[in-house]
Amino acid sequence: MEPHQPTIRLPETAFLNALQRSGLIPLPILGRAFANFSFKQLLTLEPLHLATHLVRLKLLTKYQAMQLLNGRSGGFLLGRYKILEGIRQDRVGIVFLAEEIDSHQKVSVKVIPSNRVSESEAFTTFLNEVKTAAGIHHSSIAQILDLGMLSGTYYVVSELVEAPTLDDLLIREGTLSVNQSVEIAGQVALGLAQAHAVGLLHRDIKPQNIAIYPNHRTKLLDLGLTNLLDDPWQQNTKRINLEEYALEIAHIPPEQTAMVDMDARSDLYSLGSTLYSALTGQAAFPGLALQSMAARQTSDIPAPSKVRPELPPFIDKLIGKLGAVDPNARFNSAMDVVSFVYPHLPAAHWRSLGVSLPRAETRPLSPKLANSKPPQEKPCNELPANRTLFSSIRKLFARSHAE
Template sequence: MSASVKTIDDFVQIIQRSGLVDEVRLQQVISAWPDRSLPLPDDLPQALVTANLLTDWQVEQLRKGRHKGFTLGRYKLLKLLGAGGMSSVYLAEHATLHSKVAIKVLPVKRADQSSYLARFEREAQQSARLNHPNIIRTFDLDTSGAIHFIAMEYIAGIDLHAKVKRDGPLDVREAADFIRQAAIGLHHAHDEGLTHRDVKPANLMLDTRGTVKVLDLGLALAGGDEDESLTREHDEKVLGTADYLAPEQATDSHKADRRSDIYALGCTLYYLLVGRAPFAQGSLAERIQSHLRKPPPNLLEQRPDVPTAIVELYFRMLEKHPDARPQTAQEVADALANWLAAGSGKAPAARGELPRRTLPRRSASPGSGPASGATTVVRSGPGSGSSSDVPIGRMPVATATDSGSLSFTPPPSSAARSTQRLPRVTAAGPAARSGRGSQDTQPGDEEQPAKQGRRRPLEFAGLPLGFWIAALLGVLLAVFLGVKVMMR
């Protein structure tokens, strides 16, 4: 174990052994401390940081007596960005290009365990196939001694899990835009034949310009038995994060497909709006069972300000059966893009259940009005059997009279797949209090009979001129005949 640095001379020697700082520049800075036998003052390391010769993280390691591990291949490590059981990520600088990258390092103890190394290498290979503004790019896969590492695009920003922990639940429009961007990136990965299988807030990075990028394809599944054999060989049946695990993925990760990522993205939407995952209570086994059997929690109970359109989309994304969800991530992105463009994020929804779509029934007799017989239709997802002329992957732009609704084209095989009953939103607002019909009823529908009655007198006046001439001649003829009879 390295001994801690105590004197100026100890510190200078450890820097020289690390090779981090050019000797000439090092001597220029430490010349202000000629007596190197003195205890190391705090302002000397700070002077090296101010001169951009060392980083705070490097100083911390050097003061602990560590002089190795600052370089990996052509990269100089500058800062630890994050660490976990699966990997550690560092900010690094290319030795000659001086460009900043993120270096993902596989722990040495993991390299010989099960499929960790194989999956680590596959992550780099699969990520390198993807070139999209909403996906972290991968530049290199290399080794340095016994250390395996991946060089990736560095994003100056924060992941969405950390952002919510720091700032609290997000504004509805902000959350919708972040999910929209993530869906676009996922759709590109899906088109390239990859299923992410670990979509969660921590794997969505937000840069300083507001761009969301999908990262960590370590659990990504490519189509084909050869790719599946990696986890089958090592008997790893369930992979992913329990709080965001689709039901089919919870039973067997090899059953996961693009719709499993859509489920996880729906759980992520809930997290961004509420501050916790939909099924965050209980043990690991209990949370997995919740994904399998429990209906999704009502978003409106936690966030009554979320518009109906977003609540409906959330419930569709969390359908238990994959066929009942939106079938592509692009559908999700289009739905959110259209909602954002319609500017419908301000109207709060009432606390309670999702609205039932009320459609006016044609009257059997004139004047009965639409309110006399309304047909209530509950749409709980693409599998509800609703008809639509909108092709898959394209969402209708919401109009001023229906800016809170979204509709999906159900997949052909999903007629009875919907596995949950949507909660009902109790009516609120002036229309409900005055006893009017559903908000989906056209404003002028109830006035139609009265308007028709007012138009009838005008319709007689609008008869053809020939009719009036014939009538006048008839009257004159009758008068003439009457006078003639009287004269007899």
């Protein structure tokens, strides 16, 4: 028989009631955490004092404590994931740091607002893209691990990438070196080649979606999660004339603002725009959103050497081939980008990525290489969710059609 567990009785206060409703801390653990507090102290002490005590014991995060102190007791548990902190809000949803309850693995959870999935056709396309992206395992792409729905809230679980994004680096350093910019170009292009090979576009290549590790390895974020992006010309976009919105859409291709079909070359344009910012420290087409979108309809991305004259000629050629207004004047594929930048980095860099290309810039890719896929990698500490992701998607399909 198990030893008798003493009954734990907590005072009826707003904070303690919210804490128990949240489900964040099991009652026996909560009882041990407050073992040195008398019933009267729990009743009379300031909620902030009790919350701080739980944060110090690492039973609550600061984010959880602040939410509870503000009277919010829901939304901390999504299926088997515990929300720990808010990370960011982007054009699709809100991103949280979370923990898989059984394994304690840290993950990234994007919560999709209900208005983003109200249109069944758009939601079906979104589910298809999440399923496709989840099947891609590549060192330059953040892995999708799970997809779920709880009480009408849809969420996507991804590998947690604990590295600063390119926009963080640019804030700190102003511009990047030629070598690091070319490294980013090559690694992002390798990831895009994997996505494009299965018919998947990213649609939102920008500094905020490229993470850079200290060893210069890159990781592309949000692949498969951008189908629900708002139309940049949408009349109900209230932030259209705000500088913040202009920064968010600073790297979209001209065909996206012209509302015509996009293809793999659209992602390459956004990569070129991102590299221009990394090399110059400024947007290719500055100004508010409407001004910027109009400018990119008629002008190629300018040569970065106009801002930094010391840049080598091949950089201008790279940006010019990525950032042409006419998609037919761009690189035909992401692997063409890899082939172009390959001679400008040490062979050891490419070997570490599992890539072997001819060193001569003008030598064409062999048919064998052109049809090859980047190396497959297993994500570390793979969650059980990976094995059930597709069945989860099928259930969401069925549920969305039934509603």
